[in-house]
Amino acid sequence: MPQIRRVEPADWPILWRMLEPVFRAGETYAVARDISEAAAKTMWIDTPVETYLATDGDILGTFYIKTNHQGGGAHVCNCGYVTAPMAQGRGVASAMCTFSQTRARELGYRAMQFNMVLASNGGAIALWQKLGFDIVGTLPAAFDHPRLGMVDGHVMWKTL
Amino acid sequence: MPQIRRVEPADWPILWRMLEPVFRAGETYAVARDISEAAAKTMWIDTPVETYLATDGDILGTFYIKTNHQGGGAHVCNCGYVTAPMAQGRGVASAMCTFSQTRARELGYRAMQFNMVLASNGGAIALWQKLGFDIVGTLPAAFDHPRLGMVDGHVMWKTL
Secondary structure (H helix, E strand, O other), X not given: OOEEEEOOHHHHHHHHHHHHHHHHHOOOOOOXXXXXXXXXXXXXXXXXXXXXXXXXXXXXXXXXXXXXXXXXXXXEEEEEEEEOHHXXXXXXXXXXXXXXXXXXXXXXXXXXEEEEEEOOOHHHHHHHHHOOOEEEEEEEEEEEEXXXXXXXXXXXXXXX | OOEEXXXXXXXXXXXXXXXXXXXXXXXXXXOOOOOOHHHHHHHHHHOOOEEEEEEOOOEEEEEEEEEOOOHXXXXXXXXXXXXXXXXXXXXXXXXXXXXHHHHHHXXXXXXXXXEEEEOOOHHHHHHHHHOOOEEEEEEEEEEEEOOOEEEEEEEEEEEO
């Protein structure tokens, strides 16, 4: 099992090498494909409440926890996860999501919401469902996928 | 019917007098109840693509149009509307939403998404449905309402 620890400033270059191809591909995250490194750092490190990485010596993945809405919705968090290509299929995403749920509860959150899980991303949907998330909504043709064209986006939710 | 025009910098003080009690009440928008005037201006004026007001001489309401997601989701916009208390029941929200849909199409958006319409806000839900929106998802106990406690939030969607 990977170890999970808070991200430190010195980790950013290696995180960016993991995140950049994901954002440039534009196939999973609703992020501008030409996002600058500075904007990505703001999104992944500065805006979230906490950012983590999974490691076994090598960096295997990273995720953030942030508040999804403010005011009356501030008890709901949002997380985003990226697994390194060489670490796929080793339970890294599962470990990160499980950790994030525990940590979110500690931070006082009472639910976790994913705002757009692409219907084309069957592996992610199956994993989140296994980890207790439900599809609570579907946004029709919500995402313009570079290879697949318009695909639906699911809103997924777990009460913590 | 009210006239609808772009907001100008000089309009902000009167818009803030309309928005502040809405945000302070915390009963409709997922915005921090103690939001500062500067943060509210950023949210309502600076971040959106365009911000409008409805007027018949008096300011009757205001709304913004912004991009809801980036990247592959950038063809979906989000709008927020506030009607002045003295102008309730006069079709102002309907006029603003109708205008915003037309304008969103002109701006190239292909759908409009409301991220959290409170289940307690029956008037809004009925109006948005009348104007072509569907409830595509429901977030359970997503909003801590000051008077009603936990209420569900609906995700509403219209393909433009």
